[in-house]
Amino acid sequence: MLRSATGLPFDDIRNLVAQMPGPDEAARAAARARQDRLVKPPGALGRLEEIAIHIAGWQGREIPAVNRPTVAVFAATHGVAGRGVSPYPSEVTKQMVATFTAGKAAVNQICGVFGAGLRVFDLALDLPTPDIVEADALTEAECAATMAFGMEALAGEPDLLCLGEMGIGNTTVAAAIFHGLYGGEAAEWVGPGTGSTGETLARKIEAVRAAVERSRGHLDDPLEVLRKLGGREIAAMAGAILAARLQRVPVVLDGYVVTAAAAVLKAMDPSALDHCLAGHVSAEPAHRRVLEQLGLVPLLDLGMRLGEGSGAALAIGVVKSALACHAGMATFAEAGVSDA
């Protein structure tokens, strides 16, 4: 638990945010110099070069490696789903958790391709958080404890942590967090999610508007936004991103919903996502704008809108390829190739 002798739970979270380390600048510089010696025109590997340098900085070595990538999927149940904001019933969350365990979801197949481990964290699925239109999703103690629980994603000592989620209704929750953090109109943040249209989409926009309206006066504190509007998987993912940072483990974000957890930390500290890569931009319309807001350029843009960590898992292939080139390519000198 994060409760200290003197502080409130959120103060403990704030203390951790204040302790976030930066990357190893010497390792970054060494990796950058290596990229310039490898047998290719400088910059010819485009973002693969930046990715190798990014991972080098966070792993603290000139030649980093990703041998134990982990996809951590956090699952939770949302009271707001009872408003009919998703075409699917809340039971699907538990059923999909069973499907992950059986190895039969999309994310399992993608993990298999890249040799990634999948860990599923089930956050009290029989106990939905209150409907955010009516009441706060979490108390401060619950929110801090759930963030602490999310730190368990680091327990297997992954060398790359990808985040995913499952929770019917959670694109509504994510939209509420973005609307709470960034303002504007509710409708700007709301999209179809699993496929909401017409009346369902209208109920979703109204739920986001009303939940944020209910939270007015508390929106300048990102942890309050998380507590009042976010579900357990969002809080746990925020904790996982923070824990990864404290251990200098690089993170790959997934789509719109995972990005809501990231946005809370970024609002607390502009450097909070420096260890994160955006695995992809999802087809949820507001995701692109949110990534711009966060200063993240997605690695992939494949029109995916699934969640589960599927886009983050797919990006492992890009990261591994970047590191394979960085580690395995000869330098101009080694290969005996004439430099420019």
Ligand SMILES: Cc1cc2ncn([C@H]3O[C@H](COP(=O)(O)O)[C@@H](O)[C@H]3O)c2cc1C
């Ligand atoms: C079969 C199925 C598998 C999924 N895997 C991820 N999600 C995704 O859809 C949900 C969010 O969308 P909304 O807010 O519209 O409910 C999340 O659980 C998310 O991960 C799924 C949804 C379904 C139906």
Ligand SMILES: O=C(O)c1cccnc1
């Ligand atoms: O982008 C996402 O995270 C997403 C989109 C649709 C449904 N679930 C998640």
